[in-house]
Amino acid sequence: MAAAATAAAEWQDAERKVLVARKPGFGLPTACPTCLPVLLYLRMSQVPFGIHVDTSFPDADHIPSVEFGDCVAFHNEKGGVIEYLKDENILDLTSKHPSVSYPDVLSTKAMVTTWLADALQYELWVVTDGSIAQDIYFRELSWPIGKILHWKKIRDVKQQLGITKINAAEKEEEIYRKASDAYDALSTRLGDQVYLFGDSPTDVDALFLGHVLFVLNALPTSSLRSHLQKHDNLINFAEHHKVQLLEVDSSLAGSGSSDPSSSSTPRKRASSGRSYKPKPRAKKERTEEEKKFRRRTKYFLATQLVAVLVFLSIMGGVDSSEVDNEYDVDYED
Amino acid sequence: MAVTADSTAEQAPNPVPHDPSEESRKAPDQADREEANEGESDEEYDAEELDEPTAEAADREAVQAVFRRLSSEPVSIRVHDVIIMGNSKTRDTLIEAEVADLLRSASTVQDLVRASSLASGRLRRLQVFDSVTITLDAGPPELPGTTNVVIEVVEAASPIAADIGCFSKPEARSWSLEGSLKLKNLFGYGDIWDASGAYGWDQSSEVAVGVSLPRFKSVPTPLTARASLLSQDWLKFSSYKERLLGLSFGLLSTRHHDLSYNLTWQTLTDPSQMASKSIRRQLGHNLLSALTYTHKIDQRDSQLRPTKGYAFVSSSHIGGLWDMKGLKFFRQEFDVRAAVPFGFYNAALNIGVAAGVILPLGKGFMELPSPVTNRFFLGGHSSPVCSLGALSSLLGFKMRGVGPSEPRRFAPSESVMDDSATSPGRDYLGGDLAVSAFADLSFDLPLKLFRDAGIYGHAFLSAGNLAKLSESEFKNFSFPEFGRTFRSSAGVGLVLPTKLLRVEINYCYILKKFEHDRGKTGIQFSFSSPL
Numbered sequence: 001m002a003a004a005a006t007a008a009a010e011w012q013d014a015e016r017k018v019l020v021a022r023k024p025g026f027g028l029p030t031a032c033p034t035c036l037p038v039l040l041y042l043r044m045s046q047v048p049f050g051i052h053v054d055t056s057f058p059d060a061d062h063i064p065s066v067e068f069g070d071c072v073a074f075h076n077e078k079g080g081v082i083e084y085l086k087d088e089n090i091l092d093l094t095s096k097h098p099s100v101s102y103p104d105v106l107s108t109k110a111m112v113t114t115w116l117a118d119a120l121q122y123e124l125w126v127v128t129d130g131s132i133a134q135d136i137y138f139r140e141l142s143w144p145i146g147k148i149l150h151w152k153k154i155r156d157v158k159q160q161l162g163i164t165k166i167n168a169a170e171k172e173e174e175i176y177r178k179a180s181d182a183y184d185a186l187s188t189r190l191g192d193q194v195y196l197f198g199d200s201p202t203d204v205d206a207l208f209l210g211h212v213l214f215v216l217n218a219l220p221t222s223s224l225r226s227h228l229q230k231h232d233n234l235i236n237f238a239e240h241h242k243v244q245l246l247e248v249d250s251s252l253a254g255s256g257s258s259d260p261s262s263s264s265t266p267r268k269r270a271s272s273g274r275s276y277k278p279k280p281r282a283k284k285e286r287t288e289e290e291k292k293f294r295r296r297t298k299y300f301l302a303t304q305l306v307a308v309l310v311f312l313s314i315m316g317g318v319d320s321s322e323v324d325n326e327y328d329v330d331y332e333d
Numbered sequence: 334m335a336v337t338a339d340s341t342a343e344q345a346p347n348p349v350p351h352d353p354s355e356e357s358r359k360a361p362d363q364a365d366r367e368e369a370n371e372g373e374s375d376e377e378y379d380a381e382e383l384d385e386p387t388a389e390a391a392d393r394e395a396v397q398a399v400f401r402r403l404s405s406e407p408v409s410i411r412v413h414d415v416i417i418m419g420n421s422k423t424r425d426t427l428i429e430a431e432v433a434d435l436l437r438s439a440s441t442v443q444d445l446v447r448a449s450s451l452a453s454g455r456l457r458r459l460q461v462f463d464s465v466t467i468t469l470d471a472g473p474p475e476l477p478g479t480t481n482v483v484i485e486v487v488e489a490a491s492p493i494a495a496d497i498g499c500f501s502k503p504e505a506r507s508w509s510l511e512g513s514l515k516l517k518n519l520f521g522y523g524d525i526w527d528a529s530g531a532y533g534w535d536q537s538s539e540v541a542v543g544v545s546l547p548r549f550k551s552v553p554t555p556l557t558a559r560a561s562l563l564s565q566d567w568l569k570f571s572s573y574k575e576r577l578l579g580l581s582f583g584l585l586s587t588r589h590h591d592l593s594y595n596l597t598w599q600t601l602t603d604p605s606q607m608a609s610k611s612i613r614r615q616l617g618h619n620l621l622s623a624l625t626y627t628h629k630i631d632q633r634d635s636q637l638r639p640t641k642g643y644a645f646v647s648s649s650h651i652g653g654l655w656d657m658k659g660l661k662f663f664r665q666e667f668d669v670r671a672a673v674p675f676g677f678y679n680a681a682l683n684i685g686v687a688a689g690v691i692l693p694l695g696k697g698f699m700e701l702p703s704p705v706t707n708r709f710f711l712g713g714h715s716s717p718v719c720s721l722g723a724l725s726s727l728l729g730f731k732m733r734g735v736g737p738s739e740p741r742r743f744a745p746s747e748s749v750m751d752d753s754a755t756s757p758g759r760d761y762l763g764g765d766l767a768v769s770a771f772a773d774l775s776f777d778l779p780l781k782l783f784r785d786a787g788i789y790g791h792a793f794l795s796a797g798n799l800a801k802l803s804e805s806e807f808k809n810f811s812f813p814e815f816g817r818t819f820r821s822s823a824g825v826g827l828v829l830p831t832k833l834l835r836v837e838i839n840y841c842y843i844l845k846k847f848e849h850d851r852g853k854t855g856i857q858f859s860f861s862s863p864l
Binding site: 060 | 598606610612616618620656659742743745
């Protein structure tokens with residue numbers, strides 16, 4: 001009790017809270033899929049915080065971390081930052097839900113943190129050509145180091161997922177099947193609610209939202225995305241909360257916690273400590289409606305062009321005969 | 334020493350002094366004939382058909398005539414040819430490049446004998462020969478006044494040499510126990526390949542492989558290349574562990590100058606997860622690409638117990654040469670010291686001052702932090718007298734026990750037993766500006782027993798200070814304040830030089846220290862390398 005009170009007391013007394021996360025990208029305040037849920041959780045809890053970007057430790061287990069006063073909550077301790085904040089009674093969104101069924105929340109969380117997380121890791125490190133991972137994690141490191149760490153991470157992910165040359169295809173099929181089943185289940189759970197478990201958020205919302213936003217924004221051409229797009233309500237869930245949390249709240253967070261101190265890593269100068277507004281949105285991905293609309297527009301324009309050509313050819317024939325007559329007349333004179 | 338005696342001695346006015354090169358010789362006019370007979374002598378002996386005692390007398394007379402001639406005036410001579418024998422693996426070009434110019438430049442016999450001695454020293458320093466003999470032979474008879482220099486080498490029988498011992502590398506912070514395996518002269522260029530492992534007193538361990546070449550094409554100075562993996566544990570002091578995997582190239586190495594280039598992958602981690610905020614910000618991977626230039630003048634009579642002379646070392650490092658993303662900084666250190674002898678009890682006063690500064694480079698460098706691994710740290714038990722060029726000694730204070738520090742991470746304790754959580758300790762961050770000074774009076778002890786064992790006593794005074802300048806802290810810096818906050822200590826002690834270690838037992842009294850400094854008045858032991 002005293003220990004929990006101490007951490008909570010530190011949280012209360014801390015002048016500012018700082019989230020140490022990886023760099024922003026793809027229209028998101030942090031492009032790392034492990035850091036994004038923590039950021040969203042803090043935004044959902046309406047806690048003002050600053051962000052410190054770490055660029056020199058892409059393979060750190062302890063990032064994301066939240067610093068408050070002299071205390072720090074690390075990702076690799078006590079189940080993660082969100083779990084730590086819940087256990088220390090600092091921030092617990094789920095407790096505000098008297099009616100929610102704890103086993104439901106737990107099983108949904110397990111599904112998101114295992115099946116969906118594995119699928120995302122697989123997609124990011126094994127399937128894509130490496131440029132996305134390079135952008136998020138290794139762009140700020142010197143070339144030889146970045147290359148070696150990237151290769152190491154790919155090998156570690158394969159080992160963790162149990163992928164070998166022999167079972168690669170089988171594993172892939174299994175991973176996507178589980179992800180697809182998870183999306184189906186979550187879509188059913190969400191229905192047309194605002195959050196997964198009713199009208200107020202839980203930590204599972206933060207975890208799932210982080211996953212979905214990453215897939216939609218950073219993995220545009222992935223199989224995961226195509227599985228995800230079968231569920232309109234999940235897409236709407238993501239879009240709605242993105243606007244709510246990442247665009248509206250960024251201004252709130254920015255005013256609450258600007259960091260006057262200088263950057264800490266030699267490379268990061270301009271971007272330390274200040275809270276981030278998301279970058280101007282990159283070119284939006286085309287949804288089915290947009291594709292239909294564009295197709296229709298193309299047809300319309302094509303029809304117009306054909307009509308103009310036909311008109312010109314007919315009128316052009318009449319004109320040319322008139323011109324010939326004029327010339328004839330001239331010559332005759 | 335055998336001299337060719339020839340019936341045609343008048344026409345060949347240049348005698349053939351044999352000069353075994355195992356001993357260092359003085360100038361020929363002071364040579365002692367008796368000590369000359371140790372090396373193999375490859376003589377051309379053309380004896381007259383006389384009775385033995387008469388022949389001996391004649392020889393002696395001839396040799397004495399030679400010496401009289403050599404001691405009275407310079408005898409001019411010209412080197413006609415340099416003949417190299419005994420090298421089956423070693424390239425002729427290597428030996429010629431090392432010594433040919435030296436020998437050919439001699440114009441008198443005396444110079445030639447001196448040059449031969451130097452040349453043999455150079456060849457022995459290559460460490461690939463078991464013995465080197467230089468013989469000055471008569472030149473071709475049709476060319477009077479010439480000599481052929483014959484260099485006979487015996488290559489090392491076994492190309493592998495294993496070594497284990499206590500060494501103190503100049504860049505190391507303390508001594509280390511090192512074992513190495515050397516492969517000599519694999520390709521005949523005097524190349525020495527070595528693989529070594531070292532374990533240091535400051536919990537550092539290193540594994541390395543390297544090659545050194547005495548000369549490479551037209552570059553006359555030795556070149557070295559080394560790949561090493563070094564890990565060092567600073568958890569107790571600064572809450573981080575560093576691992577350095579790198580290549581280093583020694584580009585120029587002469588008596589006074591040293592230029593080297595380092596390309597290192599540096600990783601800082603904190604397995605304890607208790608680091609303070611400043612250290613947490615420094616954790617991660619970095620590429621250190623740095624050029625180091627050291628200028629050294631050491632005119633002291635000894636490195637371990639100098640009694641007279643002076644020394645000066647200037648060391649400059651510039652980092653950030655690979656690309657814009659690596660560690661970019663400039664670091665400069667100076668170290669000046671002098672030793673003044675007193676007449677009695679072999680006493681000498683050693684004084685020294687060292688200063689260093691590190692600045693980060695790049696845009697907005699005034700707000701950037703300096704890399705923690707290259708900052709200056711003061712403290713530790715290493716003797717300031719022996720550590721030339723290492724700005725870190727401050728007797729009486731613990732390793733890294735002085736200077737800017739920050740509280741570690743506060744982890745609310747699990748137990749509910751007492752309200753006050755135990756203090757997590759502090760991380761010592763080092764300084765960007767460091768100054769240290771010492772004065773050490775060493776003297777022999779009155780007891781003959783101690784004198785014979787080489788044990789002597791010393792009294793010392795040392796002072797030092799660190800300041801942070803990076804991250805805009807230089808705005809709060811002032812020299813008067815820096816001077817006011819100097820830490821200092823004084824003490825007396827005994828020094829016991831043994832074969833394996835140099836042990837110092839000191840009683841230190843802290844004269845001035847500040848809050849958070851880790852220093853204690855009392856008896857302390859200090860160990861350093863014996864060489």
